[in-house]
Amino acid sequence: MISAEHNDKLTRVGPGTPAGKLLRQYWQPVALVAEFDPKKPIRAVRLMGDDFVLFRDAEGRYGLLDRDCPHRNADLAYGRLEDGGLRCAFHGWLFDVHGNCLDTPAEPATSHLCKHVKQRSYPLVEKAGVLFAYIGSGEPPAFPAFDCFTAPDAYTFAFKGLWECNWLQALEVGMDPAHASYLHRFFEDENTEESYGKQFRGASSDSDVPITKVLREYDRPEISVATTDYGLRITTLRVLDESQTHVRVTNIAFPQAFVIPMSSHMTITQFHVPVDDHNNYWYSIFTSFGPPVDKPAMWEQRIQTYPPPDFRPNRNRSNHWGFSVEEQATQTFTGMGHDINVHDQWACESQGSIQNRTREHLGSTDKAIIVYRRLLADAIEKVGAGETAPMRPTALSAAQLVGPASYDGVDSGKDHDAYWQKGDAARRAASPWAKP
Numbered sequence: 001m002i003s004a005e006h007n008d009k010l011t012r013v014g015p016g017t018p019a020g021k022l023l024r025q026y027w028q029p030v031a032l033v034a035e036f037d038p039k040k041p042i043r044a045v046r047l048m049g050d051d052f053v054l055f056r057d058a059e060g061r062y063g064l065l066d067r068d069c070p071h072r073n074a075d076l077a078y079g080r081l082e083d084g085g086l087r088c089a090f091h092g093w094l095f096d097v098h099g100n101c102l103d104t105p106a107e108p109a110t111s112h113l114c115k116h117v118k119q120r121s122y123p124l125v126e127k128a129g130v131l132f133a134y135i136g137s138g139e140p141p142a143f144p145a146f147d148c149f150t151a152p153d154a155y156t157f158a159f160k161g162l163w164e165c166n167w168l169q170a171l172e173v174g175m176d177p178a179h180a181s182y183l184h185r186f187f188e189d190e191n192t193e194e195s196y197g198k199q200f201r202g203a204s205s206d207s208d209v210p211i212t213k214v215l216r217e218y219d220r221p222e223i224s225v226a227t228t229d230y231g232l233r234i235t236t237l238r239v240l241d242e243s244q245t246h247v248r249v250t251n252i253a254f255p256q257a258f259v260i261p262m263s264s265h266m267t268i269t270q271f272h273v274p275v276d277d278h279n280n281y282w283y284s285i286f287t288s289f290g291p292p293v294d295k296p297a298m299w300e301q302r303i304q305t306y307p308p309p310d311f312r313p314n315r316n317r318s319n320h321w322g323f324s325v326e327e328q329a330t331q332t333f334t335g336m337g338h339d340i341n342v343h344d345q346w347a348c349e350s351q352g353s354i355q356n357r358t359r360e361h362l363g364s365t366d367k368a369i370i371v372y373r374r375l376l377a378d379a380i381e382k383v384g385a386g387e388t389a390p391m392r393p394t395a396l397s398a399a400q401l402v403g404p405a406s407y408d409g410v411d412s413g414k415d416h417d418a419y420w421q422k423g424d425a426a427r428r429a430a431s432p433w434a435k436p
């Protein structure tokens with residue numbers, strides 16, 4: 001439980017807010033490359049309550065500009081892509097990807113007005129099929145050498161979805177290992193051979209027991225949290241019997257991503273990016289240490305629930321997230337279908353637009369949340385006092401930020417840290433791209 005004032009401080013990210021200042025010190029995902037309509041590659045982007053237009057010019061360069069035209073503020077997201085840039089539909093002013101004004105066609109032919117106008121533009125970088133933007137002050141940080149950013153394109157797949165709630169409660173679901181035994185409980189196990197691309201449907205490493213069975217039957221996990229150079233490592237143990245322990249290692253990459261295992265060879269790095277205080281997009285980068293990712297299959301599985309171009313799930317508050325009494329009685333804990341992402345979405349959206357944390361009662365399973373909130377509050381204080389934001393890599397330190405390793409396996413020994421470290425090292429050694 002925290003005070004209303006502290007809750008505001010941690011959750012509100014609009015321009016000028018303390019948490020908004022902090023999050024603006026990091027690269028933020030703003031679009032999937034796959035979401036651009038090739039016929040008109042222009043997207044409106046709302047990020048932390050600020051509005052931008054994102055476009056790809058005829059040369060394939062991306063630009064992110066303030067969305068209101070500097071002439072009389074019409075919406076550039078409705079503009080025309082022509083003559084080397086983006087032309088406003090109101091009076092035809094033309095801007096390149098750097099925000100330079102190239103043309104003010106209604107002005108006299110001798111006019112130099114163009115030279116005095118510049119639309120603000122922001123740095124953009126494409127990584128793993130996601131465009132990241134930097135809208136903060138000063139120079140952007142370097143990119144950490146995380147697996148999701150260093151894997152070759154064929155070994156990653158990116159997708160996104162809109163959740164209609166504050167970003168922090170969405171991120172907090174990713175550092176809460178206990179909920180998987182309840183929220184994601186399936187009463188029957190599927191054939192683990194058919195689990196490709198699905199979360200919590202396969203078997204753990206070194207085991208043929210479906211993960212659904214482990215989560216269902218071992219529902220009092222032992223959780224430990226370690227602070228690391230990238231954020232947090234969360235180790236969750238479920239003791240299966242005298243000789244076997246289910247070990248699951250997940251991470252928080254500060255400030256807004258979690259890194260978790262999806263299968264024995266695939267991990268998910270999921271960012272929770274505030275659209276404003278009441279909405280966030282999750283951006284997931286799936287990274288394979290095994291075979292290249294079947295991108296068409298992963299895309300088809302996901303667009304059923306999250307249709308482009310806005311990726312707003314068709315299960316949402318307006319239809320009770322697809323809730324079925326019959327299904328809740330016979331198939332799933334939630335009665336909201338078999339996509340665990342929808343379960344998480346319900347959990348977060350049902351907490352309210354911004355969770356009222358003055359009414360919560362945290363338990364021992366919430367220990368990572370408690371540690372994370374402390375990290376976040378400290379970082380907000382630091383940036384407010386003019387210090388550098390933490391875990392913001394420089395070109396030198398970025399190479400040190402690797403992994404982070406996430407793992408899901410069944411250990412037949414007693415040294416569980418050694419177990420997952422060995423498993424992760426073996427997986428990297430066998431991988432075509434992640435050899436140390």
Ligand code: FES
Nearest residue numbers: 069071072088091
């Ligand atoms: S408002 Fe954009 S050109 Fe006039």
Ligand SMILES: [Fe+2]
Nearest residue numbers: 173180184344
């Ligand atoms: Fe979940």
